[in-house]
Amino acid sequence: MFSYTSAMASSTELLSRDEREERLESAGYNVFNLASEDVFVDLLTDSGTGTMSDTQWAAMMEADEAYAGSESFLALETAIAEVMGFDRVVPTHQGRGAENVLYGCLIEVGDVVPNNTHFDTTRAHVAENGGDPVDCPVEGAGDLDSEDPFKGNLDTECVRELADDVGPESIPAVILTITNNSVAGQPVSMANIEETRDLADELDATFVIDACRFAENALFIREREDGYAERSSAEIAREQLSHADTIVMSGKKDGLVNVGGFVGVRDPDLFERAKQRAILYEGFSTYGGMAGRDMAAMAVGLREAVSEEYLTARIGQVRALGERLRERNVPIYTPVGGHAVYIDAGRALPHVPDEEFPGQALVCELYREGGVRGVELGGFAFPNTDRPNLVRLALPRRTYHDEHLDHVAETASAVLERGEEVRGLEVVSEPENEALRHFSARLKPV
Structure with missing residues (x-):
């Protein structure tokens, strides 16, 4: 054991x-x-409330607190590239900071944003930027007794019908939350992630994965989806994120730290816009509201989370x-x-x-x-x-x-x-x- x-x-x-x-x-x-x-027993949230490992505490003691270009940021950047496959990283103080940065760049007044199911701060950030957050959970997500292994999936036909109603030009982004917190932490299948990638291409929309529990989702894919039993959770974790254009991450979940988050971006133009917005709302682009010790701990935590x-x-x-x-x-x-x-x-x-x-x-x-x-x-x-x-x-x-x-x-x-x-x-x-x-x-x- x-x-x-x-x-x-x-x-x-x-x-x-x-x-x-x-x-x-x-x-x-x-x-x-x-x-x-x-x-007495606090189960309010799993966000930032966990216990860090001795390796994480050791990394904190050696952290670099430089305002710009710190070694701790480079360590975090390297870990994100290695574990999650994103080379362009905008650090933030936590997940809702990442949402503010990204959705402030993507969403305009009158836009419609589908999600497998919006969580509270995601819904609020979409609305705050003038968008209409629309939930498209898969059929059966509301059946509390169903044993369907992937009740967290996005209903892609729901999104297509939405696009027919409002016009695809009104949908700047499609969001997939893994695992689906608002649907009882239910996982999303790799097949659904790939289907959502194709859907985003059809709509010419940015495919966003809310990745705060990406490692947990990977384990469910390994256990429940055909063809993945012999793959490691670390490999699956990276593969599922490879389909996304951008990710928002609360490091307080599968980063195994008490504070911190980031946006991972592939497009260089969006990356530059996100950096400038982050400087305004979060901090300089190599700390983003985190101390060096927080970034050092997250760099270790991301690797531990996929073990x-x-x-x-x-x-x-x-x-x-x-x-x-x-x-x-x-x-x-x-x-x-x-x-x-x-x-x-x-x-x-x-x-x-x-x-x-x-x-x-x-x-x-x-x-x-x-x-x-x-x-x-x-x-x-x-x-x-x-x-x-x-x-x-x-x-x-x-x-x-x-x-x-x-x-x-x-x-x-x-x-x-x-x-x-x-x-x-x-x-x-x-x-x-x-x-x-x-x-x-x-x-x-x-």
């Missing part, structure tokens, strides 16, 4: 139930407003949490995808109507019951969309142990046992940008 030892350790405390009740009310029934010290040992342990732990929940009859999205297990809040709390946010109600109850913090990815996080009410339990990389998984499963089971007592919620206040509502809105029980 392969296992990791943490380079760092910390203690956590489970507050009393009365204390958790008080913290939840003070947070406006929005767990984003909780202090981390009030959380078979790491990926097997990583996806194996997510599956282990899924199995624990299923054993306790907690309804989850299947098959379990990468980085997280998604609970079907609609089935878990069938008496709570959609307009009272059963997913957010379940999130609050998981914290109230056992100090577990997850996130709602349904009607509260994505208003005015037809998405199932899911609660994501995202596992930080190389952080938690079996005992933590047991606690999470027992907490969810205890909530369901008293499920009929759970009340729905209503929004008290929210920001103007509804695509970002779940980050800061405040709610109260109905």
